[in-house]
Amino acid sequence: MGRKSKVIIACKVFYDEMQQCLPPDADVEIIWIDAALHADLDRLEQALKSALSAAGAPETEVRLFLGVGCHPDMLQLTKEYGAGISPVKNCLEAFLGPKHQELEKDGTMIMTPGWIRAWPGIMAALGWDAVDVRINLGRYNRILLLDPGINPLTDEEILAFFDLTQVPVDLELLELQHFRQVLAELLQ
Numbered sequence: 001m002g003r004k005s006k007v008i009i010a011c012k013v014f015y016d017e018m019q020q021c022l023p024p025d026a027d028v029e030i031i032w033i034d035a036a037l038h039a040d041l042d043r044l045e046q047a048l049k050s051a052l053s054a055a056g057a058p059e060t061e062v063r064l065f066l067g068v069g070c071h072p073d074m075l076q077l078t079k080e081y082g083a084g085i086s087p088v089k090n091c092l093e094a095f096l097g098p099k100h101q102e103l104e105k106d107g108t109m110i111m112t113p114g115w116i117r118a119w120p121g122i123m124a125a126l127g128w129d130a131v132d133v134r135i136n137l138g139r140y141n142r143i144l145l146l147d148p149g150i151n152p153l154t155d156e157e158i159l160a161f162f163d164l165t166q167v168p169v170d171l172e173l174l175e176l177q178h179f180r181q182v183l184a185e186l187l188q
Helices: 010-023 041-055 074-080 091-096 097-105 113-126 130-138 156-167 177-187
Strands: 006-011 028-033 063-067 108-111 144-148 171-175
Touching: 006 010, 006 156, 006 177, 010 028, 010 091, 010 177, 028 041, 041 063, 041 074, 063 091, 063 177, 091 097, 091 177, 097 108, 097 171, 108 113, 113 130, 113 144, 113 156, 130 156, 156 171
Parallel strands: 006 028, 006 063, 108 144, 144 171
Antiparallel strands: none
16 A cells, blocks of 8 residues: 555644544544653654654655644754644644633643543653652642543543542543644645
């Protein structure tokens, strides 16, 4: 089977939502990179360079579905490989647009099921244990879990995350209209 007309390099934090929102007739190949690599900028840069090379950039039309703020040299890196990138600063902006800033006020940290499932990898990348997680997340009054209902966390997963962080977890439905729009713009 030949290469698709476009290649998207995407963060795995978007996996379930992209599977749901990608048009069935989209002629794209997706190369996934691990979520939370922004916690280790060298690993993120290596993963991006590897994915860009695997995608055949710059000869192939490549788009990155990551935040431009995930790495300080993101725009330079995409330019170097002739790749495009979504215009969002981070994954929260991809899901919510600028309204994420309002939701993050008053000591609220926003997460999705993909982020909560990525926490073991985040902890490993940062060398954190449960105490480090509590110290770093203890400044938050609550964690707002925005769930689109595609692959919802189980009660056990939510309880385990609360046990890890000791921060209350509130659940709210995540509508995917903005995400679909960002994805559609990326595919153009």
